[in-house]
Amino acid sequence: MPALDVDSANSAPPRRGRPGYDRAQVLEIAVALFNEQGYDATSVADLATRLGLTKSALYHHFDSKEQLLALALDEALSGLEGVLDEPAAEQGSAAERLDAVLRGAVRVLVDRLPYVTLLLRVRGNSDVERAALERRRAFDHRVTALVEGAQAAGQVRDDIDGPVATRLIFGMVNSLVEWYRPGGPVDSARLAHDVVAVALDGMRTR
Amino acid sequence: MPALDVDSANSAPPRRGRPGYDRAQVLEIAVALFNEQGYDATSVADLATRLGLTKSALYHHFDSKEQLLALALDEALSGLEGVLDEPAAEQGSAAERLDAVLRGAVRVLVDRLPYVTLLLRVRGNSDVERAALERRRAFDHRVTALVEGAQAAGQVRDDIDGPVATRLIFGMVNSLVEWYRPGGPVDSARLAHDVVAVALDGMRTR
Structure with a gap:
């Protein structure tokens, strides 16, 4: 549909x-x-x-x-897709664009938390759910292409497969729905900083 | 119980x-x-x-x-708790112990995938489920203490709260249940390497 x-x-x-x-x-x-x-x-x-x-x-x-389900899933997916179409995701080095996409995804997740939560629980039980999963896969492929571009440019380590890296990073981002509650001590800009700090720069001091 | x-x-x-x-x-x-x-x-x-x-x-x-639920949840939890009691989690610097705990958690997740999957879906609907959530929280607290120890020792960046860092790292680890299937192209040692590479060392080249 x-x-x-x-x-x-x-x-x-x-x-x-x-x-x-x-x-x-x-x-x-x-x-x-x-x-x-x-x-x-x-x-x-x-x-x-x-x-x-x-x-x-x-x-x-x-x-x-x-x-209702279709509208709700579109609310989540159009938010995530919009992040990839923002200027910050299309300008600068591949690593800079990846950084922008991660921050944007955290922002969408916080702003549209109930919608993204619903999206992440979809298992493909109907045409509406399967169409949503297909859009999620297309989003993942675009992020993977960005990761692989950053690897090719030497900006991101290339000893991890692009699709695995994308899954790990979005595993971290998506896990926010399990515990993040708006209005708490951590705001979305702080959270975006923390996700980029862990995923792109790593926890270990340099 | x-x-x-x-x-x-x-x-x-x-x-x-x-x-x-x-x-x-x-x-x-x-x-x-x-x-x-x-x-x-x-x-x-x-x-x-x-x-x-x-x-x-x-x-x-x-x-x-x-x-059956209690036994299944114990299978997952005792595996994770066992990682914290292994020699590698108790020896060396705090960062080395954190590295060992992350690798061990990935190994338990892969070895006991259906049990950990069940654990991660528990929402506290009964005494058995609440007891399991309590053990998960205790596990998280022990990992957070390790993260904070590594921060105090200057081995892990201290611009992220310990509990938030622990949630992000385990968000990444736990997300494996969504896509990892044993017998595929990525084995558990490779997966443990990738998780540590992203979470501790970061994707960006140094």
Whole structure:
């Protein structure tokens, strides 16, 4: 199915619905519930209960549970893809671009934490999930190409395979969803610094 | 509840049971099923079906589904705790000990992949799960102490909080369960090298 865009959905003509929620708010509450109890285990009735709406009122906002999932996954993926299209990811040396991509990915993860959390739990159980996994793979390939470019330029060590290095670095980045909570003592710029410090420069003093 | 030990369970006097499976094999198959469909979603009837046993034959091996979970989580945790008690983790400089612990953790993760996978999915839904999370936290605290010792000794950069550094490094290590499959092109020694290379020495060339 085609990727849906949350922003264009939000700027579409308003649909009938109960006052009190716009589409973005319904999506936010749905994603929180999916993360709490699992997407597959969440019914439209559960979601209506959480929102205090009838099922038919909820269907005024969205066509299906799967549409909510598609919008939520697009929110995460379009954020990550956007990082690769930013000027900082396209200018400078390969190592500088990799540095920028890592910082950008941490920023997206912090800014869109519930959406990225949902994305990371997707296992490919439906066409929507498989399409999201395909976009994740395409993102990974673009990052791997950057790692390999930095290796070819002698800026990044070449004794680790590019795809393995990419998986290790994003393993570190993605693990943030397990413990990072916005509003705590570590802000996203600090966190981006720490990730780059560990992954690119290493913990050991030079 | 007290931690159970798989080895002592295996060396206990044999219990009645169907020929064809010993306790360790039942545990292995149970863990694979828990990882496939989730522990909470797996019934004793599901497990009996997978094993081709009746429920009562399965109860000759184990008292409860929760006992299987406790044994499985102990398999993962005792492996990780064992790494901290190895000579290589107790000798040499703090940075050398941290290096040894990281390599050991990767080795345990590869050797006991299904058990560690199960451990990483535990969310604290029962006393058994909460006890496992408590042991994970204690392990993390011991690693953090090692990181902070290496920082105090000037061997590891001190511009990152010890607990954050520990989370980032183990985020990387734990992410291996998402993609690493034994028997593939990357063996566990190679993987341990790559993790240490990224986390301790950094990707950027010096």
